[in-house]
Amino acid sequence: MARRQLSQRQIERIKAIQERRRTHLAARLERALAACEAESLPEEGLVMVRYGPSLIVEDGQGQLYRCLARQNLGEVVCGDRVVWQPLRDGQGVVTAVLPRTTVLSRLDADGQEKPLAANLSRLLILIAPEPEPSQLLIDQYLLAAECSGITPLLIANKMDLLTDPSQRAAFQDRLAPYAAIGYRLFWVSAHHPDSPDPLSQALIDQTSVLVGQSGVGKSSLVKALLPDQEIQIGRLSEATGLGRHTTSAATCYRLPQGGLLIDSPGVRRFRLGAIDRQALEWGFREFRDYAGLCRFNNCRHLDEPGCAIRQAVAEGRINAARLASFHRLLEDCERRAPPAST
Ligand SMILES: Nc1nc2c(ncn2[C@@H]2O[C@H](COP(=O)(O)OP(=O)(O)O)[C@@H](O)[C@H]2O)c(=O)[nH]1
Ligand SMILES: [Mg+2]
Numbered sequence: 001m002a003r004r005q006l007s008q009r010q011i012e013r014i015k016a017i018q019e020r021r022r023t024h025l026a027a028r029l030e031r032a033l034a035a036c037e038a039e040s041l042p043e044e045g046l047v048m049v050r051y052g053p054s055l056i057v058e059d060g061q062g063q064l065y066r067c068l069a070r071q072n073l074g075e076v077v078c079g080d081r082v083v084w085q086p087l088r089d090g091q092g093v094v095t096a097v098l099p100r101t102t103v104l105s106r107l108d109a110d111g112q113e114k115p116l117a118a119n120l121s122r123l124l125i126l127i128a129p130e131p132e133p134s135q136l137l138i139d140q141y142l143l144a145a146e147c148s149g150i151t152p153l154l155i156a157n158k159m160d161l162l163t164d165p166s167q168r169a170a171f172q173d174r175l176a177p178y179a180a181i182g183y184r185l186f187w188v189s190a191h192h193p194d195s196p197d198p199l200s201q202a203l204i205d206q207t208s209v210l211v212g213q214s215g216v217g218k219s220s221l222v223k224a225l226l227p228d229q230e231i232q233i234g235r236l237s238e239a240t241g242l243g244r245h246t247t248s249a250a251t252c253y254r255l256p257q258g259g260l261l262i263d264s265p266g267v268r269r270f271r272l273g274a275i276d277r278q279a280l281e282w283g284f285r286e287f288r289d290y291a292g293l294c295r296f297n298n299c300r301h302l303d304e305p306g307c308a309i310r311q312a313v314a315e316g317r318i319n320a321a322r323l324a325s326f327h328r329l330l331e332d333c334e335r336r337a338p339p340a341s342t
């Protein structure tokens with residue numbers, strides 16, 4: 001108890017210090033902006049890294065600038081498109097965040113949604129024969145993608161391990177239901193330099209992020225997709241003036257054939273936040289065809305009579321394991337928001 005109170009007090013103090021710092025910084029920014037207003041024009045840019053209060057913004061010519069954000073902008077994250085203005089000292093101020101097409105968020109300790117990265121168009125869900133894939137985890141990622149409007153791609157890595165044709169076929173069969181409901185599957189080996197080629201093609205002009213459980217080969221695949229990763233990190237580190245910190249912060253890399261890849265431990269580990277019943281139902285895309293067809297409109301697809309979803313499972317039109325994942329996620333959902341008893 002005592003420990004908790006102390007840490008709470010410490011948190012308050014830290015918050016107060018941060019707030020004072022922010023106010024001070026904001027005042028300084030406003031003065032600097034006023035001084036340079038007449039000399040520089042606002043430009044558009046892309047946030048490549050956010051590190052503490054610093055943002056590395058890339059301008060239209062690929063030049064990097066270290067910027068601070070005006071205070072009233074909320075959280076500015078990697079992948080954000082912004083309006084910024086250069087200051088006299090070669091640094092800059094971000095004055096506006098352009099509307100986001102999508103945002104990937106996580107729940108922080110206070111249960112608040114915190115954006116991790118913005119304007120993503122592809123969620124790369126990495127799996128491998130080893131470690132054993134968790135279907136529930138795959139389904140959670142797919143749900144998160146559906147709910148945030150990001151197109152998911154399923155990427156099976158370490159295919160070189162499956163030399164035995166029957167093992168290989170068995171592994172491919174396990175994932176076939178996902179292709180059947182319209183998700184794109186890629187079979188790759190991060191260890192074979194040419195193997196991610198079709199995947200690289202699919203990432204051109206997209207903004208992608210890689211997720212998946214530990215050990216599936218995320219670091220290896222990032223390396224395969226970004227042969228010049230070290231050079232890019234070097235440039236970004238130089239721009240922050242803070243050494244090689246950038247790998248721990250969400251970082252936006254340029255893919256060699258065009259397009260962006262956002263990578264960070266935090267983004268890779270992201271977990272689905274709170275989701276409501278309606279979103280859950282919609283996020284299982286193959287269920288959409290049956291919306292409204294169950295006898296009861298609040299059907300949980302468990303043992304209610306006249307359930308169209310269970311009927312579809314019985315007839316092999318919906319995968320039983322997907323319905324099992326749905327029920328696991330429905331439990332989580334109802335634990336947070338118990339259904340109204342009628
Ligand atoms: N055989 C094989 N091993 C791989 C492949 N990709 C990654 N690995 C190995 O799997 C382990 C975990 O890879 P890593 O990239 O660190 O996974 P992460 O935890 O998802 O970042 C390492 O020992 C890698 O060498 C692959 O395509 N084939
Ligand atoms: Mg790793």
Ligand SMILES: [Zn+2]
Pocket residue numbers: 294295299300301302304306307308309310
């Ligand atoms: Zn039903």
